[in-house]
Amino acid sequence: MFADAFQIGMAELKVTQAPDKLASLGLGSCIAVCMYDQAVKVGGLAHVMLPDSSIFKENFNPGKFGDTAVPFLVGEMVKLGAVHSRIKVIIAGGAHMFAFKSEDSLLDIGVRNVQSVEEACSKAGIPIVARSVGGKFGRSVLFDLSTGKVYVRTINQGTVELSMG
Amino acid sequence: MVTIENLSHLHLDVLKEIGNIGAGHAATALSQLMAERIEMTVPNVSILSLNKVSDFLGGPEKIVVGIYMKVFGDAPGKIMFLFNYDDAQALVHAVTSKTLSGVMDGEVDKEELEQSVLQEISNIMTGAYLNAISRLTGLNMISSVPAYACDMAGAIINSALLDFGMVGDYAMLIDTQFKMTEEKMDGHFFLIPDPGSLQVILEAMGVG
Numbered sequence: 001m002f003a004d005a006f007q008i009g010m011a012e013l014k015v016t017q018a019p020d021k022l023a024s025l026g027l028g029s030c031i032a033v034c035m036y037d038q039a040v041k042v043g044g045l046a047h048v049m050l051p052d053s054s055i056f057k058e059n060f061n062p063g064k065f066g067d068t069a070v071p072f073l074v075g076e077m078v079k080l081g082a083v084h085s086r087i088k089v090i091i092a093g094g095a096h097m098f099a100f101k102s103e104d105s106l107l108d109i110g111v112r113n114v115q116s117v118e119e120a121c122s123k124a125g126i127p128i129v130a131r132s133v134g135g136k137f138g139r140s141v142l143f144d145l146s147t148g149k150v151y152v153r154t155i156n157q158g159t160v161e162l163s164m165g
Numbered sequence: 166m167v168t169i170e171n172l173s174h175l176h177l178d179v180l181k182e183i184g185n186i187g188a189g190h191a192a193t194a195l196s197q198l199m200a201e202r203i204e205m206t207v208p209n210v211s212i213l214s215l216n217k218v219s220d221f222l223g224g225p226e227k228i229v230v231g232i233y234m235k236v237f238g239d240a241p242g243k244i245m246f247l248f249n250y251d252d253a254q255a256l257v258h259a260v261t262s263k264t265l266s267g268v269m270d271g272e273v274d275k276e277e278l279e280q281s282v283l284q285e286i287s288n289i290m291t292g293a294y295l296n297a298i299s300r301l302t303g304l305n306m307i308s309s310v311p312a313y314a315c316d317m318a319g320a321i322i323n324s325a326l327l328d329f330g331m332v333g334d335y336a337m338l339i340d341t342q343f344k345m346t347e348e349k350m351d352g353h354f355f356l357i358p359d360p361g362s363l364q365v366i367l368e369a370m371g372v373g
Binding site for chain 1 (some may be wrong): 216219225228231313314324327
């Protein structure tokens with residue numbers, strides 16, 4: 001069911017509408033930010049790689065960072081007819097694939113990615129209605145804009161369905 | 166300042182040669198460990214757009230075993246071993262059946278032992294690889310303890326490339342493939358210099 005979806009690679013994002021599907025495969029510490037307005041079936045997916053764009057001075061990809069991806073997705077969705085106050089978010093990813101015993105948990109990029117997306121969503125006033133984050137395993141995400149459902153596939157736990165509902 | 170975006174053909178050749186010398190020593194180390202012939206390909210310097218990284222190596226959802234090490238010292242970076250799941254099993258079997266067959270029957274957590282064997286093989290190969298590069302360049306390079314994961318290829322390889330995201334939209338990997346003909350297994354060994362280490366390595370080789 002992932003085959004007919006638009007593939008959103010690392011640091012990419014795409015905003016579109018039903019009946020399109022968006023997918024990000026093999027997420028580790030990256031996060032798939034799935035944003036949706038149920039009433040007009042407009043949505044977007046950003047494959048966020050890093051938490052914070054402030055280290056970056058030159059032009060960059062807004063989908064790469066948590067703090068820039070969220071407002072950018074909102075802006076692009078509004079252009080396609082979404083209404084800011086109706087937008088909801090589901091997030092998946094933010095795993096910690098390789099654990100080094102000596103490592104400080106503050107350096108855990110997955111956790112920091114989750115925090116940055118949470119902060120950006122709360123700043124934009126957009127509720128996170130479901131999530132599948134953390135752990136030590138990879139995830140593949142499929143976002144169906146016809147239904148607003150997000151399917152999260154892992155190797156050991158099968159596929160879990162999250163709903164914008 | 167040399168960056169991934171402006172590497173010349175000479176730079177690429179030098180990086181390839183560094184990979185070649187490192188991998189030659191690593192292959193010798195593995196060959197001694199296995200008492201078997203190891204074949205290795207000429208290294209490939211891959212420069213990939215970040216959004217395409219996951220298509221590399223058979224797709225983002227392929228199940229692979231990854232052993233990940235950080236490199237510290239004058240030219241920091243990462244080292245990553247990637248094996249198909251079945252090949253990792255074959256490699257463990259090839260090592261343990263010759264030396265540890267008794268232990269395997271005892272009260273040992275098989276999975277833990279397999280991980281440990283793969284980590285140790287990676288450790289030995291990395292030691293040989295970095296030693297050779299250190300001697301060649303005069304740069305001090307040491308590796309961290311190895312960390313193990315078995316999961317989707319995309320999730321594993323991306324972990325080693327995050328630093329590239331902080332400076333641009335491309336990643337560079339020096340990739341060498343190892344083959345054991347008798348066991349029909351092959352694996353990838355990646356040296357992934359941190360973005361800031363490129364200049365350091367090329368300068369040490371006299372082409373910075």
